[in-house]
Amino acid sequence: DAKTTQPTSMDCAEGRAANLPCNHSTISGNEYVYWYRQIHSQGPQYIIHGLKNNETNEMASLIITEDRKSSTLILPHATLRDTAVYYCIVRPQIQGAQKLVFGQGTRLTINP
Amino acid sequence: DAGITQSPRHKVTETGTPVTLRCHQTENHRYMYWYRQDPGHGLRLIHYSYGVKDTDKGEVSDGYSVSRSKTEDFLLTLESATSSQTSVYFCAISEGFGRGISGANVLTFGAGSRLTVL
Numbered sequence: 001d002a003k004t005t006q007p008t009s010m011d012c013a014e015g016r017a018a019n020l021p022c023n024h025s026t027i028s029g030n031e032y033v034y035w036y037r038q039i040h041s042q043g044p045q046y047i048i049h050g051l052k053n054n055e056t057n058e059m060a061s062l063i064i065t066e067d068r069k070s071s072t073l074i075l076p077h078a079t080l081r082d083t084a085v086y087y088c089i090v091r092p093q094i095q096g097a098q099k100l101v102f103g104q105g106t107r108l109t110i111n112p
Numbered sequence: 113d114a115g116i117t118q119s120p121r122h123k124v125t126e127t128g129t130p131v132t133l134r135c136h137q138t139e140n141h142r143y144m145y146w147y148r149q150d151p152g153h154g155l156r157l158i159h160y161s162y163g164v165k166d167t168d169k170g171e172v173s174d175g176y177s178v179s180r181s182k183t184e185d186f187l188l189t190l191e192s193a194t195s196s197q198t199s200v201y202f203c204a205i206s207e208g209f210g211r212g213i214s215g216a217n218v219l220t221f222g223a224g225s226r227l228t229v230l
Contacts, residue, residue, distance in 0.1 A: 041224070042223065042224070043202050043221025043222050044202070044204075044219070046218045046219065046220070049218070093217070095208070096162065096208075097143045097145070097162050097168075097206075098143065098206050098217040098218075098219055099145075099157055099160065099170065100155075100219060101157075102147075102154045102155035102156075103154060104154055105154070
């Protein structure tokens with residue numbers, strides 16, 4: 001699986017858009033970008049995933065650059081409950097078990 | 113978390129004693145996983161299952177065994193607990209590629225089991 005690089009920590013003001021970057025310069029053509037988050041003491045939670053097109057769901061938007069070497073997760077109107085560690089993971093879409101490898105992620109703090 | 117239950121949620125035990133953690137799902141998902149989370153190491157895969165009686169090792173399987181006799185239950189056993197196995201353990205489930213959310217084989221995690229080995 002391609003390696004990902006994320007900032008260790010970020011801050012964002014409540015109500016503003018939080019933009020979390022992820023670098024995955026060695027991504028292969030069949031690999032998807034997944035985002036999960038982990039709120040303190042809870043299990044990780046799936047947010048969104050994409051291959052090459054931008055994606056949006058009720059939680060967030062995912063912007064993937066045209067060369068697919070980086071992506072940005074956007075939380076459009078961050079709330080205090082969005083404070084969490086956010087993980088960017090690159091994995092191929094294959095049959096079988098989804099053996100995700102979690103890095104250290106980005107610790108996002110939403111400030112009032 | 114909806115559809116996935118871990119028990120016990122908290123356990124304190126002594127070195128050398130056996131411990132079994134249980135993961136129970138009501139989603140009928142094929143795949144089940146056990147992860148552990150430690151400060152400085154993040155989440156690491158211990159074992160996973162791809163069906164009843166079908167299991168395989170993850171990256172940190174030493175000292176752990178698993179069993180899956182029913183679709184809904186995945187047990188993680190520490191035969192003789194050590195202090196290095198003090199951790200938070202998370203169970204996860206997934207449906208498999210081509211199913212579920214956009215066919216993405218998304219993992220759904222349980223709430224975790226905090227184990228302390230004295």
